[in-house]
Amino acid sequence: MKKRKFMALALSCVMVGSLTACGGKDTGTNQTTADPAPASTEKAETPAETKENTDTQTAAPADAAQAAEITLWTYPIGSWGDSATVDGLIANFNAVYPDIKVTVEYLDYTNGDDQINTAIEGKQAPDLVLEGPERLVANWGARGLMVDLADLWTDDAKAVIYDSVQNACKSNDGVFYEYPLCMTAHTMAINRDLFEAADALQYLDEATGTWTTENFQKAVQAVYDSGQAAVGVVYCGGQGGDQGTRALVNNLYGGTFTNAEHTEYTANSEENVKALELLKSMDGIDFDASLVGGDEINMFCNSTFAMAFCWNVSQEKNNLEKINFEVLPMAFPSEDGRPQLCGGIWGFGIFDNGDPAKIQAAKTFIDFMANDEKQAIESVKASNYWPVKDLGNIYEGDELMTEYAKFVEYMGDYYQVVGGWAEARTAWWNMLQQIGSGTDVKTAVEEFVTTANTATSAQ
């Protein structure tokens, strides 16, 4: 009898134990922990290393050297989505701050937001997150979830970080929720071989990567007439890559997406309506509700399309092996040939998890990654984009980066910090779907602006 009782108890314990295991903290395969370097007493340093590290520590906050374990969740921003690269960056950090342990989780753009939102609701938000202002500032910052980074935004930092970047990193009431690391300008690209065969290169300026709206129309028509039925596609199957379609529409006749204060959507302007009507009427340009930006990139790389509206230097780097033609990156066409490109600005934000030690450690991490003289270059290079301040020519000798660098000067207003952004993004591709299926452009655009502005005022 005793034996049976014991067995019953043991079985119950095993079952409860298995339940506990099921409810344990997620340690998914995409989570890695970069072990801190050995404690400083055990670490043998060369004199040169010692001097470098001492210099760096002088630059870091004075009270930063405290033990803490922090978590960094990073979206796939260049090689910041690659564990081998990030482990190397963290090893550099731990060489200077051995007592701060950084655990990294790698997110993707399909599920990343859901993972973070679920973590927030479960009071398990990461300490640090690497992403852009539309999430760090306009979303989580606006909801009071992020730490004010004012002490990182010193006068020295403000003096060197570009003004447009500074404006994007703070909320409308002036609170900095992001400390920026890198930036890029999203471009479009054309299949140069196809354009050359269609004698369409005459309509664009290869040196500056710009063209006028009129020449864009002529070029598309020439490529279409040469037998390429699908020249380009206004993809609208979802929000992936929607910066491309927004930039295309806004640039054609100089329209804007929001007002300058980022308080109201202005996509129903005459210029935007004219641009959408033009796109709808063009041979070779289709509105396709079955494709998103990623699909368009793949189909440009396999030559299905002659141009891609969702492009930047990372796309070319990531797809080099697939592409068997010459890619020519181009700015979006505009009436005066002076484009306003959509930018991407990425940096760090800190979730307010209520632990001052972790917050301080996270600030130390940001300061090291973005401000340390040597490390900042490595951190930016890992992103495959450009620094948000003058770090010299960090890509010297890299032809591809040099070719794309010319587009950074065309970066336009970073309007993605406008309120109601999530709903507006969905409404945008829904609007394009409506236009593609025959709804009057003006009606569809008015509906979009009403939906988006309602979302803004509801926030």
Add this chain to the structure above:
Amino acid sequence: MAKSNSMSKALVRRETIAGYAFMLPSLIFFLGFVIYPMVQCVFTSLFDATMNREDIFIGFANYVELFQDKVFLGALKNTVIIVVVSVPVTCIFSLWVSSVIYDLAGPACSAFRCIFYLPVVTGSVAVAVVWKWMFNNYYGIFNYIGTNTGLIEKNINWLGDEKFALGCIILILLTTSVGQPIVLYVSALNNVDQSLVEAAEVDGATKFQCFWKIKWPQIMPTTLYILVITTINSFQCFALIQLLTSGGPNHSTDTIMYYIYYNAFKLYRYGYGNAMGVVLAIIIALLSAAQFKMAESK
């Protein structure tokens, strides 16, 4: 006698306690992961709840808004279409396949079961990627075959045209839904009492009469189970929508589950999303109850 009674009561008590002890882990799981979320869902549906803000009690306002929300009503209609088409087709198709393969030689029957079960065990993402390629507007296999055989004049944008998109989703759903019913029907048909079938055949019953009068009543519990799970799965169609159409084009493939996800996870409207969840649960419960009742009456 009294001593024997008290011994027996003690034994019963001990066994009862042991029984509950064994049930406890499952009970904790059931209460924590089923009952508590259900209660929380109903409770939250009465609030304007969003991220990092105190919930505001609004009574039944979310429910009132639901039935004025055109997108929700469209999603409800699409969901009903999916259920109405998918459930009978899945049941009839799987019953037909099972009837054909259940008395095949062992390896042949197993091979067919594996083939039909394969989409069930394949991940939704992999399934969606393959179907997306087949439906591709520019180089998809359906357009290739259709245009080359003259069935269609020009390429059709299967997933990008609101006339076809929902049909495509239902087709994919069918391929991922028939596996389990086929396996269940094959087992059920194998369990039918063969002596009754043989006796009927001796008495001159046709194959159809044998099926309708003998096999069908005996596989009725399996049919009921299949009807219920297929109905629930069809109502909860989400992954395919998210991976293939995001509810488009023009909301033509929005389902209630997808719209719940969109409101709760994209717009952070937790109260509104929960209200939709409650409505969906009520609909599924009513339909399942009706299916049980119908089966009982037969």
